[in-house]
Amino acid sequence: MKAIVIIVIAALLVAAGVGGSYWYGQKNPPVVEQAKPLFYPLDRFVISVDSPQHSRYLVLELTLVSHDQMVLAMLQDAAPLLRNTLVQHFSNSNHVDVKTGFKDIPQVQEQLLEKFNLTLRQHKFSHQIEQVLVTNVFIQ
Incomplete structure (x- = not known):
């Protein structure tokens, strides 16, 4: 028994x-992290920048980087928030400031990374971006 x-x-x-x-x-x-980085290209971003003589534009192409597939899955939902962050960041910039700022691309990438991750946290996204790459920039 x-x-x-x-x-x-x-x-x-x-x-x-x-x-x-x-x-x-x-x-x-x-959490399964990939051995190689995963990339999420944002749509081309175009904004006018202030110039006293002519209409000037900043054309920017960015790619977001993560090793976590979950981050890439949420970026499609978060893309409008990130584009809005770009508008806020560059809306009061003038042509000279933009040209000067893009002489130090790593600094621009770091600033955008901080702003993007802050935006994601403020909107209750649990994942963070690891890196922002400037893949193309044109300042007219």
């Missing part, structure tokens, strides 16, 4: 362990 009770208790403990592992795995799926 004791043997049967011990077997039943052992079976219940095993079942509870398997069930708990399954439940925990569903609530907290493992």
